[in-house]
Every structure is written in structure tokens, then in C-alpha cells.
Amino acid sequence: MSSTSIWLMIIGVSLVSLLPRILPVVLFSRYEFPELLKRWLSFVAPAVLGALTALSVLAPEGDIDISIYNKYFWAFIPTLLVAIKTKSLFYSLLVGIVIMALLHNFV
Amino acid sequence: MQKQELKQGIKDSIPIILGYLPLGFAFGVLANEVGMSIIQATMMSVLCFTGAGQYIAIGVMQAGGALFTIILANVLVNLRYLLFSTSLVPYLKGQVPTAIGSLLSYGLTDETYAVAINRYQGHAPTASYMAGLNLSAHIGWITSTLLGAILGSYIGNTDSLGLDFALPAMYICLLVFMTKHTSDVIVALSSAFFCLLIGYLVPAAMGNMFNIIIATIIAASLGVLIHEQH
Incomplete structure (x- = not known):
């Protein structure tokens, strides 16, 4: 790809990646959503996090990997327990990263 | 500020x-x-x-x-x-x-x-x-x-x-924070399930992340239904 095409590509990707984030705030901020829609939107966060967690643990490289060789799954269990027990992002991250480092280096 | x-x-x-x-x-x-x-x-x-x-x-x-x-x-x-x-x-x-x-x-x-x-x-x-x-x-x-x-x-x-594992660990912890009610847990689990199922059935959806959108829409709707029941 030529340098000009690369710049065009960057500008194009910029537009299509920024508009969906910015437009809802620009367009919808002046409206009061109906109660039912608000409730529906309140479930978007747990749904998105459920999906992101599932993908990052069970499809870490982009393909679904449900096997005992999936290191991400083995790091998931202690991290989840620490998250439930401590309710601390710091400790969850610390435990998750350390266990993953151990799995990478010693398994 | x-x-x-x-x-x-x-x-x-x-x-x-x-x-x-x-x-x-x-x-x-x-x-x-x-x-x-x-x-x-x-x-x-x-x-x-x-x-x-x-x-x-x-x-x-x-x-x-x-x-x-x-x-x-x-x-x-x-x-x-x-x-x-x-x-x-x-x-x-x-x-x-x-x-x-x-x-x-x-x-x-x-x-x-x-x-x-x-x-x-x-x-x-x-x-x-x-x-x-x-x-x-x-x-x-x-x-x-x-x-x-x-x-x-x-x-x-x-x-x-x-x-x-930094981002997965963060998702896991925030997921725990965001699921305070049983309905949230059901929404999160069903979203996880549908996301993987769609990704399995339509591998292209994994690449363009459409499985996240569809799973979220299904799971959030399920959440509203559960809420209405109570």
C-alpha cells in the first residue's frame, strides 16, 4: 500500500471508529429515554462484560479454545475467586498477571 | 475542572x-x-x-x-x-x-x-x-x-x-462488580454463552465482533423479561 493510501486508510478507519462512539451522545442526550429502554440499557453492561470475559478467557487467540491446555482458563479461576473475595481490581489484576506469568514460564 | x-x-x-x-x-x-x-x-x-x-x-x-x-x-x-x-x-x-x-x-x-x-x-x-x-x-x-x-x-x-492477562483479569473483576442481582448474573452468563455459540457457528463473527453485539442484545432483552416477571 502506498503512503497516500495508508493515510487515507487511517482517516477512513478514524471516521468509522469514532462516529459510533460520539454520535449517540450528540444525538440522544436531549431526549429522555422511556423506562423500558433505560432498563434494557442497564443490562448492556453486565452483558458486554459477560461476553468480553468469555471471549478473553475461552477464545484468547481469537479461536474458541475449550481444553485443559488453555492457560487463560486456569488463570481465570483464581482471578475470579480473588475478585469475589476481595472486590479489589488491584488484587485481581496482580493475581491474574502473576499466575499467567507462572503458567507461561513453568507449564 | x-x-x-x-x-x-x-x-x-x-x-x-x-x-x-x-x-x-x-x-x-x-x-x-x-x-x-x-x-x-x-x-x-x-x-x-x-x-x-x-x-x-x-x-x-x-x-x-x-x-x-x-x-x-x-x-x-x-x-x-x-x-x-x-x-x-x-x-x-x-x-x-x-x-x-x-x-x-x-x-x-x-x-x-x-x-x-x-x-x-x-x-x-x-x-x-x-x-x-x-x-x-x-x-x-x-x-x-x-x-x-x-x-x-x-x-x-x-x-x-x-x-x-491484564485485560481478562480486569474484565473478570468488573464483571463481579457489575453483577449485584441474580438477573445481572443470568444476563452475563447468557451473553457469554450466546457470544461463544455465535462465534462457534459463524466464525466470521469472532473477527468482526458481531457476536458481542448480538449476544448483548439477546441477553439484555432477557434481563428485561426476567425483571418484568418479578
């Missing part, structure tokens, strides 16, 4: 930045390999800030694909932000001026969304908090890209540091 809120936003962005480091770094390295200059790679992270979308761009370039393909794939990959951004609107309303809220939504990603919406459960959003969180995360992304583009050829595999 509320200093305390700005500080809190910056503090909350640290786990995100930790997770972005290896991802942004790797993007810088790969971008360099497919023929992007250091400036182009870095500017892409400045102007786009879409991890998945930027990786797709590299993949298509490597395969000799067309510019149009990259843009179309990015339309699909980034559509989920319509949903994320819309779900933030009720929180921002009356708290953050629309113009500022729109501008700062530039920094909306999977990660900043998850952290922000968790924060807004107990604290009203402020422009300062949004700025602290979104801008720091973005700067982290840009810096790691720049480092990758410059140092790429000198540094080998960073996997052994375990940083590849």
Missing part, C-alpha cells in the same frame, strides 16, 4: 494501560512490518483508538487487501460502540455537558466503558473523571504503539510477563 475527579479517572486508567502496553506495543511492531512508518503507526493510534480495528487493518494490508475492505471491516467492528455509547447517555445526561461528553467519548473503548459504567453505579459522572480515564488510556495506547514501532525489532516476546 475537579482535580479529585481527574485524579480518580487517571488512577482508574492504570489497569487499562497495563493491559494496553503489550497490545499497543505489538500493534506498533506489526504496523512497522507491513510498511507503515513510525509516524503513521502512531497517528493511527491517535486518530483511531480501536485495537481490534487496527489489528484488522494490519491483517488486510498483510494479505494485500483493499482499503475498502479495511474500512468496511472497521464499520462492523466498531458498531458495538453505538450500543455502549447509548447505554452511557442516561448517566451523562444532566451531569456532563453534551459537547464535552461527545468529545470525550472519542476515548470510549471496551475497557474504558467497563470501568466508567462501574464507577457511575455509585458516583455521578463528571467531565473531569471522563477526561482522566479516557485521555490517560488513550495516551497509554499511543505511547505503547510508538514504543513498539521504534523498538519492535529489538525486543522479543513479552508474553512471559503475564501482561496478556
Whole structure:
């Protein structure tokens, strides 16, 4: 790809990646959503996090990997327990990263 | 500008930045390999800030694909932000001026969304908090890209540091925070299930992340149904 095409590509990707984030705030901020829609939107966060967690643990490289060789799954269990027990992002991250480092280096 | 809120936003962005480091770094390295200059790679992270979308761009370039393909794939990959951004609107309303809220939504990603919406459960959003969180995360992304583009050829595999688990660990913890009621747990579990099922049945959906959108729509609707029952 030529340098000009690369710049065009960057500008194009910029537009299509920024508009969906910015437009809802620009367009919808002046409206009061109906109660039912608000409730529906309140479930978007747990749904998105459920999906992101599932993908990052069970499809870490982009393909679904449900096997005992999936290191991400083995790091998931202690991290989840620490998250439930401590309710601390710091400790969850610390435990998750350390266990993953151990799995990478010693398994 | 509320200093305390700005500080809190910056503090909350640290786990995100930790997770972005290896991802942004790797993007810088790969971008360099497919023929992007250091400036182009870095500017892409400045102007786009879409991890998945930027990786797709590299993949298509490597395969000799067309510019149009990259843009179309990015339309699909980034559509989920319509949903994320819309779900933030009720929180921002009356708290953050629309113009500022729109501008700062530039920094909306999977990660900043998850952290922000968790924060807004107990604290009203402020422009300062949004700025602290979104801008720091973005700067982290840009810096790691720049480092990758410059140092790429000198540094080998960073996997052994375990940083590849920073973002999954963050998702796990925020998931625990966000599921206070049984209905939330059911929504999260069903979303996880549908996301994987769709990804399994339609592998292309994994690449463009459409499985996240569809799973979220199904699971959130299920949540409303469960709520109506009670």
C-alpha cells in the first residue's frame, strides 16, 4: 500500500471508529429515554462484560479454545475467586498477571 | 475542572494501560512490518483508538487487501460502540455537558466503558473523571504503539510477563462488580454463552465482533423479561 493510501486508510478507519462512539451522545442526550429502554440499557453492561470475559478467557487467540491446555482458563479461576473475595481490581489484576506469568514460564 | 475527579479517572486508567502496553506495543511492531512508518503507526493510534480495528487493518494490508475492505471491516467492528455509547447517555445526561461528553467519548473503548459504567453505579459522572480515564488510556495506547514501532525489532516476546492477562483479569473483576442481582448474573452468563455459540457457528463473527453485539442484545432483552416477571 502506498503512503497516500495508508493515510487515507487511517482517516477512513478514524471516521468509522469514532462516529459510533460520539454520535449517540450528540444525538440522544436531549431526549429522555422511556423506562423500558433505560432498563434494557442497564443490562448492556453486565452483558458486554459477560461476553468480553468469555471471549478473553475461552477464545484468547481469537479461536474458541475449550481444553485443559488453555492457560487463560486456569488463570481465570483464581482471578475470579480473588475478585469475589476481595472486590479489589488491584488484587485481581496482580493475581491474574502473576499466575499467567507462572503458567507461561513453568507449564 | 475537579482535580479529585481527574485524579480518580487517571488512577482508574492504570489497569487499562497495563493491559494496553503489550497490545499497543505489538500493534506498533506489526504496523512497522507491513510498511507503515513510525509516524503513521502512531497517528493511527491517535486518530483511531480501536485495537481490534487496527489489528484488522494490519491483517488486510498483510494479505494485500483493499482499503475498502479495511474500512468496511472497521464499520462492523466498531458498531458495538453505538450500543455502549447509548447505554452511557442516561448517566451523562444532566451531569456532563453534551459537547464535552461527545468529545470525550472519542476515548470510549471496551475497557474504558467497563470501568466508567462501574464507577457511575455509585458516583455521578463528571467531565473531569471522563477526561482522566479516557485521555490517560488513550495516551497509554499511543505511547505503547510508538514504543513498539521504534523498538519492535529489538525486543522479543513479552508474553512471559503475564501482561496478556491484564485485560481478562480486569474484565473478570468488573464483571463481579457489575453483577449485584441474580438477573445481572443470568444476563452475563447468557451473553457469554450466546457470544461463544455465535462465534462457534459463524466464525466470521469472532473477527468482526458481531457476536458481542448480538449476544448483548439477546441477553439484555432477557434481563428485561426476567425483571418484568418479578
